[in-house]
Amino acid sequence: MIFDPKIITDHLGDIGSGFLVTLGTWSSGVVLGLFLGLLIAVAQLFGNNLLRAPLRVFIEIIRSTPFLVQLFLVYYGGPSFGLSLDPIPAGILGLGIYGSVYFAEIFRSGFESVSRGQLEAADCLGITRLQCILRIQIPQMLVIILPALVNLVSVLCKETAVLSIITIPELTMVVTGIGSETFAFVETLSMLCIGYLILVEASSRLGMLLEVRVGRFMQKQPR
Template identity: 55%
Template sequence: MTFDFSVITSHMSDILSGFGTTLVATAISCLFGMGLGLIVALGLTAKSRIFRYPVRLYVEVIRTTPFLIQLFLLYYGGPSIGLYLEPLQAGIIGLAIYGSAYYAEIFRAGFQSIPKGHLEVAQMMGFSHVQMIWRIQIPQMMVLIVPALVNTSIILGKETAVLSIVTVPELTFVLTGIGSETYAYAETLLVLSIAYLIMAEATSRLGLRAEKRLSKYMER
């Protein structure tokens, strides 16, 4: 079996464009997913059942249904309620919602890992609930949850491949299209695998650097 990578080089501009779309979709969905996940985690750890139960239902529904189904509901079902989204918009929003349920569980575990004594001292010092969250809980738990956040972000990055089904011109869409046109399936799939490997490795290394910096900050 021989590989003909001239197919790849001749379509390099399209491949780079698709790779850029994949990176953008991953970065934005991870950021918004973390933000939404933090809000959801606050609901999961709320004392009131009025807040806690609906949020728990949200998390369970998102985590127990396939992302593909969620994406179809958002993109194809959205117009029935007046929600019209471009493919990339639907993809990013869908990924952010999907990721938020997993990020929320990570943040919830982080909140619960903080020793109660630290919170009691903060209360004695007159800290408000919001101040305790931002100045005590979040800084302390971030050191512990960075690896889990990184793993979830890597998973979201790989899930961008699903966006090709709703015609988002990301890397999988571009390379499978090239493979269909040229029948160079082995070459295009190999490049696709390498690209996702590079993304995962880069995300992992960024996570390690963030973890080291946070550890040094907490040691001060």
């Protein structure tokens, strides 16, 4: 068998469309996961026991079950609970929920890394809890947790391949479909690897740039 690049060039339009769908669902799922994760982390650290206990159970359930099973529950089981979603919104929601618990643990460790002395000083100065979170804890913890956040974002990029199970026309579904039609699996799977390599490498480069920028910003802050 000879590697035939014409298989790829003949289907560049479909591959590009799948690439954009993957990029859209991935970025939307990451934004949703970051938002939910921050809310969960804040609720765990500053909420009462009635709020912490169910959140802890939720985190353990999500962390202990495969993403594929969670995706099936959102898409196929959702209508049983009055939640009927099209494939792409269901995929974004599933990806966001799955990522949120891991983001929450990263945020929680970041919050706890800020020294208690600073929090006590803020309390003595009459700074509210919300102001303390926004102006003291979040800026400092971002420097510490940024590498872990970037790593998790890259992991979620690769998890988008599972979304093809619920008929989302993302990169994996499009490329494997071309492979099934043409029987050119080496060419199509090579293109699939290249597509994910581009996405992951781009997120890693962006993360490195953010680390440099955040580090410079923190160095300029008065101590």
